[in-house]
Amino acid sequence: MLKLAQELRGWDDPDGREWSKNLQPLADAIVDRFKSFLPRQTYPIRTGVHPNTAFALAFAFDYARSCGDKGLEELVVRRSKEYYLSDTLYPAVWEPGGEDFFSPALMEADLMARVLGPAEFHRWFHRFLPEISKKGAPRLLSPATVSDRHDPKIVHLDGLNLSRAWCMAHIASVLPKNDSVRPLLIKSAAAHRKDALANIQSGSYVGEHWLASFAVYLTTEPFSLKERGSKP
Structure with a gap:
């Protein structure tokens, strides 16, 4: 509201x-x-x-x-x-959950990118999610698989892909241009965006009645990949 x-x-x-x-x-x-x-x-x-x-x-x-x-x-x-602020070493391998439409890790980082200055956020982010720079965090950076878009819980994962995309685009926009994680986030955000936008019109009410709101937010915010371009 x-x-x-x-x-x-x-x-x-x-x-x-x-x-x-x-x-x-x-x-x-x-x-x-x-x-x-x-x-x-x-x-x-x-x-x-x-x-x-x-x-x-x-x-x-x-x-x-x-x-x-x-x-x-x-x-x-x-x-x-x-x-x-004191959060460190988030276990990215635990995501996603089976009915998530938010990533707890990325939502937290998306918020902290707002409330911290760029330098402080940069330090915090690498303490919080060091796995991205060390191991690539494939479970966090790869789009979630949505096996049944007629199931009201499983289809939440389409929303997860949309919200992950906007979080990663925003986080990348705050990180320094020479940060090694930044291009990983931009590439992942683009992949999540492409995957999710292709599936918001599934023909099933359980997803269609709310996914459009996530898609509008993703594609209209100033930090969206459409506005910023997909290059690091």
Whole structure:
């Protein structure tokens, strides 16, 4: 909902302004709940589905930046660091889970790429996911296999491929150009993007009713490969 509110704030037409005005009370209520809940959430939720804390914080951060809510932005930055800054040696071989549409590892890194400065993020990322530079992390960098697009859980993996693509594209855009991991992420993001976009129209409701929203986000964000090109 905050992503929708953020998008509408940028529309320069009468309908967009009217919709933004009408949606703002709901956005304000959600922000109030973030500010109430985050100080009480002792531990982050690291799942690969809906409740993933890093995903929620990333969108809350973007909304706060877009509307100038310094209180929300500072809270998100503080809690993100408290939750994730000390994380090291993430076991990338454990991913993906069988019904994931988020990568817990990449969602966390996508968030930290927002809240840390580039130099600090660079150091953090290599402590967090050293396996990519050392072994290539094939289970994390290869698109997930989707064996049945009519199964409501297995088709989540198409969403995983989409969200992995946007996370890797964003992470690569923050890493130094001479970082050896950067071209690996760009190549992997392109492979995930190609695989997933070819399958969002499967003819099955269980995927089609939500995958388009992931595809739109992937292809319209400033860091998308379409915008930046696929070369390192």
